Amino acid sequence: MQITAIETLQWAEYPRLMVVRVHTDSGIIGLGETVDKIPGAKGALHGTVAPLVLGQNPLDIEGLWRFVMDNIMYHGYAGAEVRALSALEIALWDILGKHYHAPLYHLLGGKVRDHIPTYNTCIGFGAVQDYQAWHTDAGALAQSLLADSIRAMKIWPFDKYSEASQGQYISLADVEDGLRPVKQIRDAVGNAMEIGIECHFRWNRASMERIAKALEPHHIMFVEDVMAPVYPEEIKAFSAKTSIPVVGSELLLTRWQIRDWLQKGISQIAMTDPVWNGGIGETRRIANLAEAYGIPVVLHNVAGPICHAVCMHLGAHIPNLFFVESVRAFYKTYFPVMSDYAPIVHDGGFTIKEGDGLGVTLNEVMLTRPDLTREVSSGEGLAVGRRAMGDHWAVENIR
Numbered sequence: 001m002q003i004t005a006i007e008t009l010q011w012a013e014y015p016r017l018m019v020v021r022v023h024t025d026s027g028i029i030g031l032g033e034t035v036d037k038i039p040g041a042k043g044a045l046h047g048t049v050a051p052l053v054l055g056q057n058p059l060d061i062e063g064l065w066r067f068v069m070d071n072i073m074y075h076g077y078a079g080a081e082v083r084a085l086s087a088l089e090i091a092l093w094d095i096l097g098k099h100y101h102a103p104l105y106h107l108l109g110g111k112v113r114d115h116i117p118t119y120n121t122c123i124g125f126g127a128v129q130d131y132q133a134w135h136t137d138a139g140a141l142a143q144s145l146l147a148d149s150i151r152a153m154k155i156w157p158f159d160k161y162s163e164a165s166q167g168q169y170i171s172l173a174d175v176e177d178g179l180r181p182v183k184q185i186r187d188a189v190g191n192a193m194e195i196g197i198e199c200h201f202r203w204n205r206a207s208m209e210r211i212a213k214a215l216e217p218h219h220i221m222f223v224e225d226v227m228a229p230v231y232p233e234e235i236k237a238f239s240a241k242t243s244i245p246v247v248g249s250e251l252l253l254t255r256w257q258i259r260d261w262l263q264k265g266i267s268q269i270a271m272t273d274p275v276w277n278g279g280i281g282e283t284r285r286i287a288n289l290a291e292a293y294g295i296p297v298v299l300h301n302v303a304g305p306i307c308h309a310v311c312m313h314l315g316a317h318i319p320n321l322f323f324v325e326s327v328r329a330f331y332k333t334y335f336p337v338m339s340d341y342a343p344i345v346h347d348g349g350f351t352i353k354e355g356d357g358l359g360v361t362l363n364e365v366m367l368t369r370p371d372l373t374r375e376v377s378s379g380e381g382l383a384v385g386r387r388a389m390g391d392h393w394a395v396e397n398i399r
Contacts, residue, residue, distance in 0.1 A: 001026045001099070003058050005378035006050045006088070008042055012371035014334060017304045018042055019362070022091040023378075024058055028098045031360060032091030033310075034275045035303035040080030041087070046377045048072065049084050054381030059099065061092045063387050065281065070389050078253040082278055089279030090310055090358075097357025104313035104358055108284065116315035117349040118326045119152030119196055119221075120145055121302060126333035138181030139188025148328065151348040152194035152221060157181050158211055162202035170207045175214045182218050194221040196247075201228040205238045212242040222247045222269060232266045239267060247271050250300040254278045255285045262293045269322055273300035274314060275307045287318040296322035304330070305339040309358040312343075316352055324350070338366055 005023040018041060020032035034041050052071060053064050065085065072081040097104050105111050122141065124131035133141040134155045145153055161174040185193055197220055199208065208226045215223070224247040227235050239246045246267040252258040254277055258270065270290045274283040287297045297320055301311045308331060315324045326343075336342040340361045343350050353359040366372070 001028075001057055001059060003054055003056055003381075005376055006045065006054065007374065007376045008045060009366070010038065010042075010373045011366070011369060012373075014304070014338075018087065019304070019306065020045065020087040020091050021362075022058060022088065022095060024095060026099070028058075028095050030058065030091035030093070030095035030098070031306050031358060031362065032087035032089070032094070032275075033304055033306035034083045034087040035307065037080065037083070041083040042375070044072075044080040045084035045088065046375060048081060049088055050377035051382040052386075053088065053383075054377065054379055055384040056381065058092050058095045061089060061096065061281065064092065065089055065279070067383070067387050067389075069278075074392060078257060082253045083276050086275050086277065086279045086282075089281065090274065090306065093280050094357035101356050103352070103354060103356065104280070104310070105316050105352060108280075108313065108317045111316040111352075112319050113316055113321070114351060115347065115349045116312055116321070116351070117152075117323050118150070118345060119154055119194065119323050120150045120328050121154045121198070121325055123302070123327050123329050125327075125329040128329035128332050130329050134181050137184060139184035142185045142189045142193045145328070146189060146192060149345045149347055150328065151192070152196065152323065153185075154196035154198050154224070154325070155181055156198040156200060158197075159200055159202050162207075167203045167207065170203065170210060172210075175211060178211070179214055179218070182215065182220075186218055191219060195219075196221050197223045197244075199223055199226045201225045203227065205234045208238050209241050212238070212244055216243055220244045224271065225249050225251070229261065229266075232261060232264060236264060236266045245269055247298055250276065252277075254282055255289055258286055259289065262290055262295060265293070268295070269298060270295050271298040271300050274310050275303055276300075280310060280314065283314055284318065287314075287320060291320040296320045298322050299324045301325045302327055302330075305335040305341040305360055306358060308335070308343060309341060309353060309360045312350055312352045313358070315350075326350070337363070339363055 002025045007021040009019040018038045022030040122130040122134045158178040222245045229249040247269040248267045250271045250273045272286045299311045311324045331343050
């Protein structure tokens with residue numbers, strides 16, 4: 001079997017998403033996906049990654065992943081190139097599952113759980129405006145989520161106050177105002193709803209300590225990305241000052257970036273994103289590494305139906321799973337428009353959609369929509385049979 005084409009699909013209605021289809025000479029097509037900063041990932045996929053993998057055997061996932069990584073290591077790998085590689089690698093696993101008629105979780109070695117716990121990140125899209133809802137009445141939103149069997153939610157009520165001081169200072173008045181939705185949730189549903197606080201690395205440690213002290217009486221499940229992961233020692237020092245567990249960080253790509261984080265004990269909970277970090281295999285390696293340190297893992301999941309399916313299979317397989325993030329406003333609105341996948345929460349979590357590979361099929365209408373932008377790389381490729389670069393400056397190796 002050979003890879004014959006790599007195709008990217010984008011729709012104006014969903015500008016954050018890029019779906020990847022990897023075509024083979026056997027007729028099997030694998031689906032992959034990445035999210036955010038799409039122009040860079042798209043350029044990296046067609047300009048750098050595709051020439052390396054066209055003509056290669058798609059079942060050799062590990063060999064292809066390492067060959068691409070060998071190339072992109074030369075110029076700083078942890079950005080657009082790794083997001084592109086993630087989307088490609090996910091599509092290769094989908095091909096593998098379709099080839100052997102097995103679901104992804106079987107290919108990974110099976111399940112440790114049938115029920116994957118989730119928390120809802122309160123973003124709005126289409127008819128489901130959870131973002132506006134927690135700004136208007138977070139208590140009512142909590143009741144709505146509980147009615148949908150969702151028992152944990154994440155909001156970011158302090159972000160807006162960071163702009164004035166560029167995150168260097170938050171007043172007591174702003175802290176109190178930021179607590180308003182948290183108090184609304186507790187007043188409306190008590191402790192029936194777990195609350196996570198996203199911080200989007202907007203603050204310095206002094207400000208985060210003031211915020212955390214005010215949050216502690218409200219039994220917060222976690223605070224996420226309290227500072228950018230380039231400040232690990234500051235994050236560790238913050239973590240020692242609060243009883244609230246710290247989550248970090250989806251911004252750490254591949255096992256090499258998260259290794260030092262885990263070794264130094266920066267946070268009590270690790271987070272990683274399979275459509276950013278290098279893909280399915282890399283997510284499993286990161287989870288295994290975290291398990292060796294006794295650290296649970298959150299799967300970051302704010303993309304489309306393909307990413308969601310990947311997180312379900314990985315969530316079922318990874319022993320040290322804490323939660324899989326999900327977005328009700330996405331899976332209730334555009335997931336069933338794009339695909340045959342419309343997940344439903346039961347008892348605070350999801351089950352896996354069965355099927356070969358990821359178990360997700362794009363709806364045919366998505367391939368003919370007027371807002372579709374399609375780009376295809378095809379041909380024989382430039383590196384058929386190669387598994388390592390050797391002398392990078394040899395004329396035939398220069399990319």
